Amino acid sequence: MWPAAAERNLVIVSGTEKAMQGVADTLREFWAHRPVRPRAGRKLGGVATGIALRYQIDPVIVRIAFVALALSGGVGVPLYLAGWLLLPEEGDEVSPLESLISKGHSSMSQARTVLLGFLMFPALAFTFGSGGFQILVTLAAAVACIYLLQKNRGHLQPATLAEPSPVTPVPGAPAWDPLGAAPFAWDLPEPTPRPQPPAPRQRKPRVGLVTLGVATMVIAGSAIAGIWAPWFTPVHTIGLVIAVLAAGLLVGSFVGGGRGLIWLLLPLSLVGFGMTAIDFEGDTTKLGGFDATPKAVADVQDRYEAGVGSMRLDLRQLPDSGSVKTAIEVDLGEAIVHVPKNADVTFKCEATSIGELNCLDKRAEGSEVQVSGTDLGANGEGGLKIELDVRAGVGEVRVLRD
Known part of the structure; x- marks a missing residue:
């Protein structure tokens, strides 16, 4: 029994080693015959178009795959940048990164290559900061897709848009007409074409229906x-x-x-x-936003929150004296605060994920942006004092004096 069990274990180990060696060989073959980024027909760096041409698949599918990966924790962004740096452009000897270490010529300037390399750091920081295990699974799936493409379609020649050049006649050679020497054959009737059987209809793969069923x-x-x-x-x-x-x-x-x-x-x-x-915290009452116009200082709440929607807080009906402090936060949507023209306003506006800010003429837009300051109004210091903390996860923040 023992020798038989040891022999089975040896066969399993040997089979695993062969499988791993086959994967490594396929990935090495991918690198040796990697896609080339074309100069025409591309949308950005030509990575998706190059992959599509190399494996003769629809470029739209490859672009959608990168978009889906970008939305899955941001994985698609560093993968696309890596393709931009590691895949050579059409007509170049090597990729931009290889050219940077003096392995050949690339049409991309070294400054641009260095810039793309620097962009990898925030892209990787954002990607791996959003969730470790999910990111590793997504990366493994992306590598598996590359392996499958190379394994099943690596033998195909890259698709091109070039037309075959017409045959040019040799100068000085006589043109030969097979009927020129037999005038009686000029009026011969055309042969009757034999009827061809209809081509069998090819059934389209029902990939879409099967996928929707699953x-x-x-x-x-x-x-x-x-x-x-x-x-x-x-x-x-x-x-x-x-x-x-x-x-x-x-x-x-x-x-x-x-x-x-x-x-x-x-x-x-x-x-x-x-x-x-977006964190909804399980509270369905936070959906839909609100529109509030308090008329007394005591009516102003300490905090206003919403998950999705439009939040509007109008403080222009408040008296000219007193002190107000409040916070407004929306996960997805817009937060708008109207303040009196003579109030002394201290504000902090922030988009914690991505958004646009316009707070008393201080503006910013992009990812994780913030503005703050103090505005004393048209009459200078004195009168109603307002302290605001306005935030949006994804959306727009505005503090207006009108």
Whole structure:
């Protein structure tokens, strides 16, 4: 018994080593025959278009894949930058990064290469700061997709848009007409073409229908499993459906079909991104925003909150004296505060994820932006004092004096 068990273990280890060696060989082959970024037909750096041409798949599918990866914790951004740095451009000897270490010529300037390299640091910091295990799984899935592409379509020649050049006649050579020497043959009747049997209709792969069926079963299964397992929340269910749709697009890129799944994957990815970036804290009353116009200092609440919607706080009906301090926060939407023209306003405005700020003529927009200051109004110091802390997770913040 012992020798047989040892022999089985040896066979398993040997098979695992061969499998790992096969994966390594495929990835080395990918690097040796990696895609080339074309100069024409690209949207940004040509990474998606180069991959599509190399493996003869639809460029739209590759672009959608990068967008979906960017929405899945930001993984798509460093992956695209890595492709920009490591894939050579059409007509170049080596990639921009290889050119930087003097391995050959690249048309990209060294300054631009260094800039792209610096952009990798915040991209990687944002990606790995948003969740470790999920990011590792997403990266592993991306590497697996590259492996599958190279394994199944690596033998294909890169697609080109070049037309075959016409044959140019040799100068001085006589043109030969097979009927020129037989005038009686000029009026011969045209031969009657033989009827050809109709070409058999090719059945289109039903990738889209099968994928939608699987997605429906995932939704139903999650709804049933959620009764006993709290993990199956709406957010996690949407994530599972996005994974199913992405897998359907990947299969469709090999066998054809399934392109219509893009129009379902995009909005679901945006919804999933919004639901994971926004904390609703389980309070459904925070949905919808509010519109408040207090007329007395005592009517102003210490804090106003909303999950999704438009928040408007009008303080112009308050008296000309006293002191007010309040905070306004919205996860997704806009927060607008109107202040009296003569009030002394101390403010802090912030977009914690991404947004646009316009607070008493101090403006900013982008990711994690903030402005603050004090504005004494038209009459200078004196009168009603207002202290504001206005925040939006994703959206717009405005403090207006009108």
